[in-house]
Amino acid sequence: xxxxxxxxxxxxxxxxxxxxxxxxxxxxxxxxxxxxxxxxxxxxxxxxxxxxxxxxxxxxxxxxxxxxxxxxxxxxxxxxxxxxxxxxxxxxxxxxxxxxxxxxxxxxxxxxxxxxxxxxxxxxxxxxxxxxxxxxxxxxxxxxxxxxxxxxxxxxxxxxxxxxxxxxxxxxxxxxxxxxxxxxxxxxxxxxxxxxxxxxxxxxxxxxxxxxxxxxxxxxxxxxxxxxxxxxxxxxxxxxxxxxxxxxxxxxxxxxxxxxxxxxxxxxxxxxxxxxxxxxxxxxxxxxxxxxxxxxxxxxxxxxxxxxxxxxxx
Ligand code: TXA
Ligand code: MG
Numbered sequence: 001x002x003x004x005x006x007x008x009x010x011x012x013x014x015x016x017x018x019x020x021x022x023x024x025x026x027x028x029x030x031x032x033x034x035x036x037x038x039x040x041x042x043x044x045x046x047x048x049x050x051x052x053x054x055x056x057x058x059x060x061x062x063x064x065x066x067x068x069x070x071x072x073x074x075x076x077x078x079x080x081x082x083x084x085x086x087x088x089x090x091x092x093x094x095x096x097x098x099x100x101x102x103x104x105x106x107x108x109x110x111x112x113x114x115x116x117x118x119x120x121x122x123x124x125x126x127x128x129x130x131x132x133x134x135x136x137x138x139x140x141x142x143x144x145x146x147x148x149x150x151x152x153x154x155x156x157x158x159x160x161x162x163x164x165x166x167x168x169x170x171x172x173x174x175x176x177x178x179x180x181x182x183x184x185x186x187x188x189x190x191x192x193x194x195x196x197x198x199x200x201x202x203x204x205x206x207x208x209x210x211x212x213x214x215x216x217x218x219x220x221x222x223x224x225x226x227x228x229x230x231x232x233x234x235x236x237x238x239x240x241x242x243x244x245x246x247x248x249x250x251x252x253x254x255x256x257x258x259x260x261x262x263x264x265x266x267x268x269x270x271x272x273x274x275x276x277x278x279x280x281x282x283x284x285x286x287x288x289x290x291x292x293x294x295x296x297x298x299x300x301x302x303x304x305x306x307x308x309x310x311x312x313x314x
Contacts, residue, residue, distance in 0.1 A: 004152045004166045007124050011167060016131035018164050019044075024051060026141040026155045027128050028169030029120035031091045031177050031195050032148040032274070033155050034063065034138030035163060036128070040104045045137055049107075051162035054144040059110035060137040061093050061178070062117045065129035073135070074115045075099050079205075080183055086204050089121035091178040091195025108137045118178055124169045140177060141166075145230055147281075147310075150175050150274050175271035176302040181209065193301035195270070229274075231281045231289060235311040237304075239290040247284035249276055254292040257283070260303075270299040273306060 005011040007028075015025045022044040025036045035051065037044035039062050049056050062073070067084050070076050074096035083094070098105070098115045109115050117135070120126065129136050140148040141155045141163070149155045152168035179194035181201065189210045190198055202209050233247075242248035242256065250256030252264035258276050260269035280289045294303045 002156065003161070003163060004156055004168050007167050007169050011165075012124065012127050013131055015128055015165050015167055016133075019128070019132040019134070019136060022047075023164040024048060024162070025128065025136075026149075026152070026159065026163045026166040027125050027136075027138070028152070028167065028172060029063070029122045029125045029138075030089075030172060031120070031174045032150055032172055033141040033152065033166075034120075034125070034136075035141035035155075035159065036063070036136040036138040038132065039108050039135045039137040040102070042104050042107050045107045048137070048139060051159055052139060052142070052144050054139065056107065057110050058139075059112055059114075059116060060108045060139050062108065062115065062135040062137050063125065063129055064117060064119050064135050065126045067119070069135065070096075070117070073099075074117060075184075083181075083183070083201075083204070084119070087196060087201075088119040089126065090119070091121070091174050091176075092201070093118040093178045093180040093192075093194075095180065095182040095184060095191065097184050114182075114184055116180065122169065124167055128167065147229055147231060147274050147277050148177060150271075154274075154278065171271075171275070173271060174267075175273055175275075176299065176306060179302070182212070193305045195299065195302065197298045198301060199298065229277075229306045229310045230312075231277050231310055233281055233284045233287045233289050234313075235277075235307065236288070236290045237307050237311045238293045240293065242290040243288070245286040246288045246290040247280050247286075249280055249289065249291040251292040251294055256290075256292065260292075260294075266295065266297070266299040266303065269294065270303055273303055277310065 142158045150172040174195040177194045179196040180192040182189040248256035250259040
């Protein structure tokens with residue numbers, strides 16, 4: 001029997017009960033589907049790592065529905081609240097210092113002294129968080145190092161019975177994960193390019209946002225593992241002309257078997273990216289996928305980051 005549930009009030013309340021009783025609920029956000037648990041329930045949080053087959057040193061994002069909780073949840077300052085007011089709800093995640101020693105949070109934070117938080121811009125996610133009455137910790141609802149899910153069916157295909165309920169909210173509009181910025185220091189450091197453009201943050205703060213070069217050997221830095229978002233087939237990037245035996249994902253004027261955005265719109269391309277990688281995986285007859293060059297601006301940073309990792313060969 002399928003564990004995909006249509007989103008109606010009854011099912012959202014039912015999902016909140018699952019969260020409160022220590023179960024796992026997959027739910028839509030504007031970026032990708034998340035695999036949620038009660039942040040204060042260490043046993044429930046540990047089930048996320050098991051379901052995803054994710055190492056426990058990779059910390060999770062807390063999802064909140066009310067900015068005020070931040071006062072008691074993490075170390076904040078004016079900059080944090082200004083950014084929250086401008087960009088939340090939305091695809092921007094903050095790394096903040098922890099303020100309590102609540103051991104229940106240790107697992108979600110992988111024992112780090114920092115805590116990661118965002119307010120998703122999706123009515124079902126917000127409803128679920130409010131009805132649960134706790135922050136919901138949620139990584140993308142896919143197996144570790146595989147392609148993030150942008151539909152309920154993707155979640156079911158990847159995680160199957162390991163999740164108690166999947167709330168169906170249709171396809172995710174943004175399609176790539178949130179941008180993660182570290183706000184624990186004086187400078188703002190972008191740890192993961194994502195659904196909020198770096199340029200928009202810089203314009204709002206009127207200061208430069210630094211890019212972290214990360215340490216791929218030390219995956220407490222977000223999504224910085226070299227191999228991530230991996231399709232099953234070989235992926236070649238920055239390809240102007242594909243070989244005859246390659247399944248080609250185009251962009252703009254470069255046509256292909258699929259085109260991320262014929263008009264060259266990077267937001268549209270981001271929204272299609274993961275679903276097209278899955279389709280390419282299904283249809284690439286020779287085990288080879290190629291993808292056209294994507295401009296390195298706006299959401300292009302997030303797209304290029306994902307496909308670079310997806311193309312990494314062990
Ligand atoms: O859009 C998103 O952010 C989605 C939806 C479900 O909200 N979530 C998501 O979570 O992408 P996840 O777990 O797949 O990616 C979160 C990344 C991880 O790579 C993790 O290493 C990093 O955030 N992270 C979490 N806490 C951190 C911390 N305290 N310091 C540094 N990196 C952290
Ligand atoms: Mg993920």
